[in-house]
Amino acid sequence: xxxxxxxxxxxxxxxxxxxxxxxxxxxxxxxxxxxxxxxxxxxxxxxxxxxxxxxxxxxxxxxxxxxxxxxxxxxxxxxxxxxxxxxxxxxxxxxxxxxxxxxxxxxxxxxxxxxxxxxxxxxxxxxxxxxxxxxxxxxxxxxxxxxxxxxxxxxxxxxxxxxxxxxxxxxxxxxxxxxxxxxxxxxxxxxxxxxxxxxxxxxxxxxxxxxxxxxxxxxxxxxxxxxxxxxxxxxxxxxxxxxxxxxxxxxxxxxxxxxxxxxxxxxxxxxxxxxxxxxxxxxxxxxxxxxxxxxxxxxxxxxxxxxxxxxxxxxxxxxxxxxxxxxxxxxxxxx
Amino acid sequence: xxxxxxxxxxxxxxxxxxxxxxxxxxxxxxxxxxxxxxxxxxxxxxxxxxxxxxxxxxxxxxxxxxxxxxxxxxxxxxxxxxxxxxxxxxxxxxxxxxxxxxxxxxxxxxxxxxxxxxxxxxxxxxxxxxxxxxxxxxxxxxxxxxxxxxxxxxxxxxxxxxxxxxxxxxxxxxxxxxxxxxxxxxxxxxxxxxxxxxxxxxxxxxxxxxxxxxxxxxxxxxxxxxxxxxxxxxxxxxxxxxxxxxxxxxxxxxxxxxxxxxxxxxxxxxxxxxxxxxxxxxxxxxxxxxxxxxxxxxxxxxxxxxxxxxxxxxxxxxxxxxxxxxxxxxxxxxxxxxxxxxxxxxxxxxxxxxxxxxxxxxxxxxxxxxxxxxxxxxxxxxxxxxxxxx
Numbered sequence: 210x211x212x213x214x215x216x217x218x219x220x221x222x223x224x225x226x227x228x229x230x231x232x233x234x235x236x237x238x239x240x241x242x243x244x245x246x247x248x249x250x251x252x253x254x255x256x257x258x259x260x261x262x263x264x265x266x267x268x269x270x271x272x273x274x275x276x277x278x279x280x281x282x283x284x285x286x287x288x289x290x291x292x293x294x295x296x297x298x299x300x301x302x303x304x305x306x307x308x309x310x311x312x313x314x315x316x317x318x319x320x321x322x323x324x325x326x327x328x329x330x331x332x333x334x335x336x337x338x339x340x341x342x343x344x345x346x347x348x349x350x351x352x353x354x355x356x357x358x359x360x361x362x363x364x365x366x367x368x369x370x371x372x373x374x375x376x377x378x379x380x381x382x383x384x385x386x387x388x389x390x391x392x393x394x395x396x397x398x399x400x401x402x403x404x405x406x407x408x409x410x411x412x413x414x415x416x417x418x419x420x421x422x423x424x425x426x427x428x429x430x431x432x433x434x435x436x437x438x439x440x441x442x443x444x445x446x447x448x449x450x451x452x453x454x455x456x457x458x459x460x461x462x463x464x465x466x467x468x469x470x471x472x473x474x475x476x477x478x479x480x481x482x483x484x485x486x487x488x489x490x491x492x493x494x495x496x497x498x499x500x501x502x503x504x505x506x507x508x509x510x511x512x513x514x515x516x517x518x519x520x521x522x523x524x525x526x527x528x529x530x531x532x533x534x535x536x537x538x539x540x541x542x543x544x
Numbered sequence: 545x546x547x548x549x550x551x552x553x554x555x556x557x558x559x560x561x562x563x564x565x566x567x568x569x570x571x572x573x574x575x576x577x578x579x580x581x582x583x584x585x586x587x588x589x590x591x592x593x594x595x596x597x598x599x600x601x602x603x604x605x606x607x608x609x610x611x612x613x614x615x616x617x618x619x620x621x622x623x624x625x626x627x628x629x630x631x632x633x634x635x636x637x638x639x640x641x642x643x644x645x646x647x648x649x650x651x652x653x654x655x656x657x658x659x660x661x662x663x664x665x666x667x668x669x670x671x672x673x674x675x676x677x678x679x680x681x682x683x684x685x686x687x688x689x690x691x692x693x694x695x696x697x698x699x700x701x702x703x704x705x706x707x708x709x710x711x712x713x714x715x716x717x718x719x720x721x722x723x724x725x726x727x728x729x730x731x732x733x734x735x736x737x738x739x740x741x742x743x744x745x746x747x748x749x750x751x752x753x754x755x756x757x758x759x760x761x762x763x764x765x766x767x768x769x770x771x772x773x774x775x776x777x778x779x780x781x782x783x784x785x786x787x788x789x790x791x792x793x794x795x796x797x798x799x800x801x802x803x804x805x806x807x808x809x810x811x812x813x814x815x816x817x818x819x820x821x822x823x824x825x826x827x828x829x830x831x832x833x834x835x836x837x838x839x840x841x842x843x844x845x846x847x848x849x850x851x852x853x854x855x856x857x858x859x860x861x862x863x864x865x866x867x868x869x870x871x872x873x874x875x876x877x878x879x880x881x882x883x884x885x886x887x888x889x890x891x892x893x894x895x896x897x898x899x900x901x902x903x904x905x906x907x908x909x910x911x912x913x914x915x916x917x918x919x920x921x922x923x924x925x926x927x928x929x930x931x932x933x934x
Contacts, residue, residue, distance in 0.1 A: 293895050300591060321898040322591035353790040354710060359881065359891050364606035368617040371607075379791065380607040381801075382892070383881040388682075392881075395689040396709050397800065399790050439592055 233305050233437070233444040234278060234492060242284045245271035246304035249289040249385060252410045253516040253524075254310050254330075263287045267308040269511040270329055270435050272504065273451040274306065277497040282504035291384060292361050296321050299436060306448055307436040310404065312362045317436075326448040328434040329508075331528045331537060333427035334366050335405035337412060340422045342399065347426040354379045354398035358389045363403055366429040390415075404431045406516065406524060413521040447491050454480065454498040456540035458507035460531055465506040468499060480543045487543060498543075508538070584901065599897045600625070606892055608883045610799055621893050628885035629910060635806055635884060636871040636914070642810035643870060644863075647817025652847070654822050665818070673815040678876050680812055685804035685880045692800070695791055704784055706792060712803065713785035716796040722779035729772040730765070737761040801882035805874065813870045817863050824859030825851060857929050864922040868915045875911070885910060 237243050247255035247267060255265040263285075272282040288304050299307045300322055310332075311317070313325040336347050336355075344350070357363050359382045371378055381398045383389045390411055393401040401408065405427060412421045435452065437445050458464075461477050468481065478484045481502075482495045491497070505511060512529065516522045530536025588595055600622040608615055612630045615623060653665040672680065689709055693699065698708035706713040737757075744755050773779070785795030828851050836846035875886035890907040894900060 293891055296895075296898050297900050300593060316896070317898065320594040322593040350790075352788060352793070359878070359887070359895070361895070364892060365896065368606050372617065378607075380609050381881055382609065382883065382887070384878050384887075384891070388879065388881070391686065392689065395686070396694050397689050440590070 233441050234447065237278055237305055241279065242286045243271060243275045243278065243306065244286045244288060244304045245274075246288050246290045246295055246298055246307040246309055247271070248309050249291060249387075251310065251386060251407060252414050253520065253522045254406070254410065255287075255289075255308070257287070264515060266329060266511055266515050267310055267433075267435075269455075269505050269515070270308045270448075270452055271306065273455055273501045274448055276500040276504045277447060277451045277454075277493055280494070280496075280500055282500070292358060293384075296323065299323060299438060302438075305437075305444070310407070310433045311436055312404075312431045313434055314362065322439045323436050324439050324445055326435045326437055326445055327452045328432040329452055330406060330433040332404040332406050332431040332433050334363055334402060334429040334431060335408050335427050336424040337393075337401045337408045337421050338399060338424060340420055344422075344424070347424045347428070348374065348376070350378065350400055351376050352378065353400050354381055355400045355402055356381050356383070356389050356393045356398040357402055358382070358386060359384050361403070362429070362431065367402055370428045386411075404433070406433075409522050409524050410516070413523065418521075443492055447493065450491060451497075451501055453540040454501050454543070455505070455508040455511065456531075456538055457543055458498075458502045459509045460533070460540065463502055463507060464510055465503050468502045476543070485544075588901070594899065595902070596899075597902055599893075599899060599902075602897075604893070605896070608888055609881075610802065610883060621889075621897070624893055625885070625889045625906070628883060628888040628890075631882070631884040631888070632871070632874055632886075632910075633914070635802060635809070635874050635877070635882070638806045639809040639813065639870050639874065640867050642806065643813040643817055643866070646810060646814035647863075647866075648821060650814060651818035651821030651825070654818060655825055669815045669818055672811050673819075677808065677812045677873050678879060681805060681808040681876055682879055684808045685800065688800050688804055695787060698787075698792075704782070706785055706787075708792075709800065710791055710797075711800055712798040713792045713795050714797070715782040715784045716794070717780050718783055720779040720781065722776040725776055726769050726773045726779070730769040733765045733768040737764055740764075799882070801877065801880050804880060805877050805882050809870050809873055812873075813866050816866045816869075820859045820862035820866065821855065823862075824855035824857070827858045828854045853929070857926075860922065860926045860929065864919050864926070867918050867922070871914055871918065872911060 245268075247263065247265075250256045251265070253265055255263060255267045257263050268285075268287070271285050271287075275285045276282040288298065290298050290304075290307075290309060295307055295309055295311065296317070298304050306326075307323075308329075310330070311325075312332075313328065317323060318325055336350065338344050338350075355367065355378050357367065357380055364380065364382070367378075367380070370376075378400075381392055383392060386407075389401070389403075392398055394415065401411070403411075405423065408423050412418045412423065415421060435448055437448050457480055461474065461480060463477060463480065471483070472478070475484070479487070481499050482488055482497065486495070488495045488497055506514070509526075512526065513519065516524045518525055526534070526536060528536050529538055532539045601620050603617070604619055604621050604624050605617050607617055608624065608627055610631065611627045612634065613623075613627060615627050650665045650668060653661050654669065656662045656665075692707060692709045695708045695710055698706040698713075700706055704715045737760075740760065741757050744757050748754050783794050783796075785792040785797070832850055832854065833846060836850040837843075841849065874884055875890075877884045878887040878891050881887065885907060890903060894903045897903065
């Protein structure tokens, strides 16, 4: 039966081979908005305020794609998803792209029919405890109860780290960010573990940030970035290069305020689409990068606005600074 | 005048028409199922999503907070499946047990002549029946996290039982050699009690003299195993929980997730069972109760001997439904993190592996099998209780 289905599937595919490459770009342009999968509320990354307006670094990536493809960064439909639903929603076509602080791993990239279009935040897993416990290092956490959000790489990393360092613990797993945080607040568990950026975000959102301390150990690599479906290379290119446009804009020094200024710098003119024809290769209008930088800003504007040191979340650029500033953020050239 | 058999006259024959429509319906359903499943496989191929059950052999790599059989992150995903399944069965059994007891009491209380009792029971039913069960689970869980104290300040009882935010800690009985004989003694005692009851019942029916076996049965069931226990030299020691560092170690623990889930499910399902039992009792003819009173049975005796046997016939089918509902509602444990089948396997493994079709398919089949098993057992009970010849 399985063979019969596979044979009929292949023959059907062969018949429809000219339409095998799905075209998310034409779908998006037809319906007039980009459907963007985000979290259910992680301050600084993707969160809706009381008026229902979404903000965050992940949100900005989606807005950049909307500005590039539709010319309007507000034409995004946000779909909040839990960690469990996010990949199925993308696979099934419910969303056009997933921008939900998702870690890039080989399993997710290779076995789910998805592609990671880049990294918009280099993160790592950390621990947060109540300052009253007087703990200074994650090595002192033997026997503790640890709060985790279900279905994330966090659980796997914690198990690996616990085994490698001979530290035993009990895990308290919950479905949503809100319940995890509430478990930690009420004292159900001693430690909260998730990506360090998430820890800073949750600490900022708590009643008294000084009550919590983020421990210095980072136990994993968590490159977070946007995800799209396999089989649609044109859309993949658009999402990848929209993110790269924001990074390159910071490298060159273009901000949303100075984007209209014409300059002598040929690289800048190429980026802004005022010379060259890279827009034809991605299949968009010539002002696609211009709209991104004007409406959303460059990478550093997005970062400083949402999670920078002047915000309550207060994360320093650190490893997310440009490669010329001591970090590892690097964009291939717009040439 | 003979009419030739035309297709029209064939169709106007009721029997033929019945068969034809059934055949058409069957064909339509099978065809729709085929198209749906075919479409599923085509889409999976087109999106290059990995298929197959090979993920079951892979190392799980994550921790589960409570497990009845041995589990470490080194075990396979299939092991996670079994652990989750056992946790579901445990919470279902505990939930069914308490829901039945509470439902029985509330159902009978609802029909009491005492105004206060019947109104209180009615209030309980109305309150807990009308609130969605997920809200109740979240409510009891979060309330228990607020009410109970931090481990360092636990409620203590006899220095052996501790209650705090992280759970109910009890001493764990650990069996040593020779405990098997105590278990054997218990089984022997139970079997002899059953035999004794049968003997005295036959005697009652033959001669009319009633001998109360309650005292003998209790003495036998408790006394014989206890006797064997002391003769062998107390082959049981208790592992006491003790506060070490962050949490209690040792002993056995009922986590707040388990207790909140079991409590919420019992309280919620008990309302439906109470109503089913009430309808059963009210279905018993009024004349039965009057006749029972007329021959001198006390209210408790008439309830036990006359009303309940007849009431249970009516009450058992809806109660079977509620047991199935309770089992399926236990999947809501994902909201509070109790690692049962849906949460551990259909949640964490699903997210790590990504193959939704295989994993959720397995999970659905398991729930179907559990529900069918429960309804099979209770249908046998129902048949036993039904009036013969109906």
